[in-house]
Amino acid sequence: MDSKMIRFLSHMGARGAFGEAIYRLAEAGEDFWAVSADLGEASGFRRFEKICPDKSINIGIAEQNLVGVAAGLAKDKTPVVATTYAPFASMRCADQIRNYMGYMKLNIKMVGLDSGMIQAKFGASHYGIEDMGLLRMIPDIVVISPADGWEIYEAVHAMIKYRGPVYLRLTGGQRLPVIYRDGDVKYEIGKANFLKRGSDIAFVAAGTVLAQALKAAGELEAEGVSCSVVDMHTIKPLDVQALDKLENHRLIVTVEEHSRLGGLGSAVAEYYAGRDKRPKQLLIGTPDEYLHPGEYAYLLEKCGLTAEGILEQVKRAI
Numbered sequence: 001m002d003s004k005m006i007r008f009l010s011h012m013g014a015r016g017a018f019g020e021a022i023y024r025l026a027e028a029g030e031d032f033w034a035v036s037a038d039l040g041e042a043s044g045f046r047r048f049e050k051i052c053p054d055k056s057i058n059i060g061i062a063e064q065n066l067v068g069v070a071a072g073l074a075k076d077k078t079p080v081v082a083t084t085y086a087p088f089a090s091m092r093c094a095d096q097i098r099n100y101m102g103y104m105k106l107n108i109k110m111v112g113l114d115s116g117m118i119q120a121k122f123g124a125s126h127y128g129i130e131d132m133g134l135l136r137m138i139p140d141i142v143v144i145s146p147a148d149g150w151e152i153y154e155a156v157h158a159m160i161k162y163r164g165p166v167y168l169r170l171t172g173g174q175r176l177p178v179i180y181r182d183g184d185v186k187y188e189i190g191k192a193n194f195l196k197r198g199s200d201i202a203f204v205a206a207g208t209v210l211a212q213a214l215k216a217a218g219e220l221e222a223e224g225v226s227c228s229v230v231d232m233h234t235i236k237p238l239d240v241q242a243l244d245k246l247e248n249h250r251l252i253v254t255v256e257e258h259s260r261l262g263g264l265g266s267a268v269a270e271y272y273a274g275r276d277k278r279p280k281q282l283l284i285g286t287p288d289e290y291l292h293p294g295e296y297a298y299l300l301e302k303c304g305l306t307a308e309g310i311l312e313q314v315k316r317a318i
Contacts, residue, residue, distance in 0.1 A: 001150065003181060009149025010178045014170040014208075015113060017149040019044015021156035022081065026052050032160060033073045035059055037066045037084040042113060045083075063088045067096035067108070074106040079160050085119065086112030086128030086169060090135055101165035102138035109159050109166045115145075116171040116207065116257035117286070117299045124290040128169070133262020135167045136236040142189060143235040145169040145206040145256075145264075148179040151233060154187035162189060169207065171257050173296060177211030179231070192239040198226035201314065202246040202279070205255035206232050206264050209300070213255040215307035216314065238267050246279065247272075253282045253314055257305060260285035282317045284310055 009017040022034060026048050035057045036043045049056040057073075059066045063084050070080040083089070089112040090097070100106050115128030136143045144159065144166065146152040152170065159166040185193060192204075196217060205213040210231055217227040228249065230242055246252055252272075254265035265283035272278035286303045293299075300306055304313055 006150045006181060007178060009153055010176040012149060013174040013176060014149075014152060014172050015042060015044050017152040017176070018111065018156060018170060019047065021153040023047040023051075025157065025160055026055075030160060032079040032081060033057065033070070034081045035066060035070055035073070036082070037061055037063045037088070039084055039113065043083040043111070063092045064096050067093045067100055067110070070108045071096070071100035071104070071106050074108050077107050077163070079107050079109060081109045081111060081160075083111040083113055085126060086115035086131050087126060089113075090128070090131035090167075094134060097135065097141070098138050101141055105140050105164055107163060107165065109168060111168045111170065113170055115169045117291075118171065118173050118296050120293040120296060120299055123293050127290060129257075129259045129286045130262070131167070131169060132235050132256075132258050132264065133266070136262075136267065140165060141236065142166045143169065144189065144233060145171065145235055146233055147206070147208055147210040147231055148176050150180045151187060151231075155233065158187060158189050172208035176208055179210060179214070187233075190234045190237045190239060192233065192242040193231040194228065194242070195231055196227055196229040198228045199248070200226040200250050201318070202228040202230065202249040202252045203255060204230045204232050204243075204246070204252060204264070204268055206235060207257050209255050209257045209305050212300075212305060212307045212310055213253070216310040219307065219311050220314065232264060235264055235267055238271060240271055243268065243271055247275070247277050249279050251282060251314070251318055252279050253284060253310070253317075255305070255310060256285045257300070258285050259288065261288055280317070282313060284313055
């Protein structure tokens, strides 16, 4: 993929990059269903519907039925891409996901749109800060959180080819940061990417806040601190081999637009808990509360998820 296409995907935002990937797959002849809970436009399905009208279904605002219908469609092992807002895709549909995706292992790809706090204008009911914690506890479900437009595009292609249930978590607004500036990087489910390699502090991040972790690492390097930065785009299965390479660092900093409880930070801590040699860990995420709604940038700042906030917390920790 050339740099122009990568910039284009990031400018489209998370939903746009997702919709572009779905359209390109259908255009190439990939066979799958696309179902949404009255979010066809928001899901980026409109172009897909034009070329595959018989493969697109709008369930309406009935998210639990969304998973039930997806389960029926997936019984012949054809991939089914189901989309709704992240808090509804996870919390409201938890029982159906547990039974159809976890227990029955059906080939459903649940996409949590606008996770994190991007939809704060609708209030805390639309915060997606618990979804990774809930869904990574369900057996046999892959959990993915891409960092930019290119990675969303690659993750969609990878999850369609993967035989089994997947939860794809989309964060960020209309314009996404560009993390990957060339198409030579390989994307593989369950295989983290090293963006920087250092020796003092390691940042392990997922989702669009990875860009803020990269900026914080750059500031520290300017002060003489050697930093590693890892894109842990797959929360489950966790790339423990990548974590093994970080055990000699002074500090591991996990960064996520998710509760500090149960998400990426918890997954990393759980792995290191059983090891004789493990670095100190700083977990950066949203607090254990529902913050008063506000502008997205304000909420990121309030949670310490800006480069400045991350830097301040790291300096306190060391």
